[in-house]
Amino acid sequence: MTAVIFPPLTIPETLAAGPGPGNTDPRVLAAFANAGLADHMQADVLRGMVECKEMLRALWGTKNTYTYGVGGTGFSGLDCMLNAILPGDTVVAFTNGTFSGIDGLTIRMKAATREELAAAPMNPTPASVTIVTVPHGKSVDRATIETALKQHKPKWAFMAHWETGSGRVNDLRAFSDVCLATGALGLIDAVSSLGIADFSIDDYPGVVGWASCPQKGVLCLPLTYAPVSFTDRYIAEVAKTGCHSYVHHPILEARHWGVVEGKDVTAGSYHRTHSGYAVAAFHEALRLTLILGRAAKAASYALHEKALRDAVTALGCEVTSNMTSLVVLNLPPAFTGREKELVQACRAQGFGIWPTLSEPVQVRIGILNQLSQAAITEIVTRFATAMAALGAPVDLAAVKAGLDKHYSAAKAA
Ligand SMILES: *Cc1c(COP(=O)(O)O)cnc(C)c1O
Numbered sequence: 527m528t529a530v531i532f533p534p535l536t537i538p539e540t541l542a543a544g545p546g547p548g549n550t551d552p553r554v555l556a557a558f559a560n561a562g563l564a565d566h567m568q569a570d571v572l573r574g575m576v577e578c579k580e581m582l583r584a585l586w587g588t589k590n591t592y593t594y595g596v597g598g599t600g601f602s603g604l605d606c607m608l609n610a611i612l613p614g615d616t617v618v619a620f621t622n623g624t625f626s627g628i629d630g631l632t633i634r635m636k637a638a639t640r641e642e643l644a645a646a647p648m649n650p651t652p653a654s655v656t657i658v659t660v661p662h663g664k665s666v667d668r669a670t671i672e673t674a675l676k677q678h679k680p681k682w683a684f685m686a687h688w689e690t691g692s693g694r695v696n697d698l699r700a701f702s703d704v705c706l707a708t709g710a711l712g713l714i715d716a717v718s719s720l721g722i723a724d725f726s727i728d729d730y731p732g733v734v735g736w737a738s739c740p741q742k743g744v745l746c747l748p749l750t751y752a753p754v755s756f757t758d759r760y761i762a763e764v765a766k767t768g769c770h771s772y773v774h775h776p777i778l779e780a781r782h783w784g785v786v787e788g789k790d791v792t793a794g795s796y797h798r799t800h801s802g803y804a805v806a807a808f809h810e811a812l813r814l815t816l817i818l819g820r821a822a823k824a825a826s827y828a829l830h831e832k833a834l835r836d837a838v839t840a841l842g843c844e845v846t847s848n849m850t851s852l853v854v855l856n857l858p859p860a861f862t863g864r865e866k867e868l869v870q871a872c873r874a875q876g877f878g879i880w881p882t883l884s885e886p887v888q889v890r891i892g893i894l895n896q897l898s899q900a901a902i903t904e905i906v907t908r909f910a911t912a913m914a915a916l917g918a919p920v921d922l923a924a925v926k927a928g929l930d931k932h933y934s935a936a937k938a939a
Pocket residue numbers: 546599600601602625626686688689690691715716717718739740
């Protein structure tokens with residue numbers, strides 16, 4: 527048999543204007559590429575991990591000792607957090623889009639008994655789990671949370687903070703309050719909000735577990751580290767019950783980041799081969815966010831999202847999202863059904879917008895790390911050009927004038 531050897535792989539530069547991954551800062555890429563060849567027990571790698579842990583506490587706004595990164599993507603951090611859920615545990619999970627839907631599936635897999643899992647291995651429906659489905663395009667609100675948690679009184683409750691599939695912000699304050707009032711242990715998917723919204727997790731005492739991802743608001747590279755943070759209450763529960771994982775064990779994973787038996791130690795202890803490259807990139811991404819400041823970054827996202835929202839609305843689109851890193855929109859009625867065609871045409875030209883991944887089909891345009899008038903103007907111009915190519919009447923000069931007005935008003939304020 528002759529082996530097929532392909533030419534070296536070249537991946538072109540694109541404008542990543544989707545829900546994530548974001549456009550990685552060149553300084554983060556440089557930190558990754560310039561890290562020396564070092565093993566995971568080398569002193570600077572270990573120091574870097576301890577420093578990342580401390581910077582992460584500032585980013586999450588927490589005193590939680592168990593705050594660190596889980597190697598992998600967002601779902602790796604979520605898997606680690608959700609590992610506290612054991613077969614037969616009672617859970618109420620609120621879902622309102624693609625990602626909380628997948629989290630709901632993970633929860634059903636973990637809470638299922640052997641018999642329930644064998645009955646539907648890829649899609650179990652354990653009796654102990656209640657999935658509360660909120661329609662796409664709507665937020666999970668206080669009334670929905672109160673009704674479900676008061677009725678079911680579960681051990682665990684789960685919600686996404688920002689549901690990226692539909693672009694909706696859910697009521698975190700209500701979730702925390704009602705968890706406290708009903709005794710549920712709250713778990714939050716903060717994949718899309720960390721590094722974008724200005725919030726401190728210690729202000730939400732009903733939530734005991736938090737998980738995020740490397741490549742959205744944190745703006746590190748995918749497959750580096752997914753930030754997690756666990757309260758002492760959560761860790762006490764895992765210490766008591768155990769969990770079915772070595773790799774994504776919330777207590778064992780913390781050891782390499784210098785957290786042993788609830789205390790900070792100066793260097794981690796070996797149990798996995800961590801990557802000096804990933805540590806260097808993660809360290810730089812955290813530094814850059816903290817230098818800019820959480821509040822300033824959140825304000826900048828709000829300003830630029832508003833500019834993009836107004837521009838696509840002027841083009842006749844209807845925005846149904848309320849996150850500040852992303853707009854989710856319906857095309858003008860005459861173009862309904864052509865969303866995927868438009869997205870494909872844009873992607874073919876290196877303009878990386880996205881459709882929704884579950885029904886209904888909508889268009890998603892993200893602004894991760896695109897926080898300037900020039901960048902938003904570029905995104906709007908490319909989108910407007912693609913709409914014109916579909917046959918939409920587009921007055922590009924008027925749209926650009928609208929953007930100019932938005933930004934000069936912001937400067938004057
Ligand atoms: C992107 C996303 C995920 C999945 O993150 P990956 O890094 O792709 O594994 C999970 N939840 C939410 C809310 C997300 O936006």
